[in-house]
Amino acid sequence: MPISFGYPRTLRLLTAADFRTVFDQVDVKAPSDLCLLLARFNKQDQPRLGFIISKKNIKRAVERNRIKRIARDYLRLHQHELPNLDIVFMGRKGxxxxxxxxxxxxxxxxxxxxxxxxxxx
Incomplete structure (x- = not known):
């Protein structure tokens, strides 16, 4: 079966409960000056990604959407290299x-x- 590079709903954190499970028990962190990745191992066979990019940190919706689009594309292309994690991407100022x-x-x-x-x- 060929490798799929799609971005279906199953690769997204969609509900508040999904986000809450990551925040309640963070297994892995990857901080930097411009973003923070929080992750928790999941029971599925693929990584999932969710975004928290506040208006306080990034004012314009165009910029918030651009960042999310680039991050989604990165996950789409590299999903097969990542472990089974629920990942929350938090954007920071700058x-x-x-x-x-x-x-x-x-x-x-x-x-x-x-x-x-x-x-x-």
Missing amino acids: LDKSTNIEIYQLLNKQFSKLKKRASAC
């Missing part, structure tokens, strides 16, 4: 000033840090 390439490089660094720390658990 992330909106980064270019698309800088955001992609930041995500690459943060997800590799997350992957390394998850394999140590």
Whole structure:
């Protein structure tokens, strides 16, 4: 069966309960100046991603949506390399000033840090 690079609903954290389970028990963290990744191991056979990007940190909706779009695309392309984690992406102040390439490089660094720390658990 060929590898799929789609982004179905099953790759997303959708409900408040999904987010709450991650916040209640964080197994792995990957902090940086511009974002924070919190993750918890899940029982599914794939990683899932959710976003918390507040208006307080990133004012314009266009910028918040751009960051989410880049992060979703990163997960879509690298989902088969990641362990089974529920991941919450939290954007911090200044992330909106980064270019698309800088955001992609930041995500690459943060997800590799997350992957390394998850394999140590």
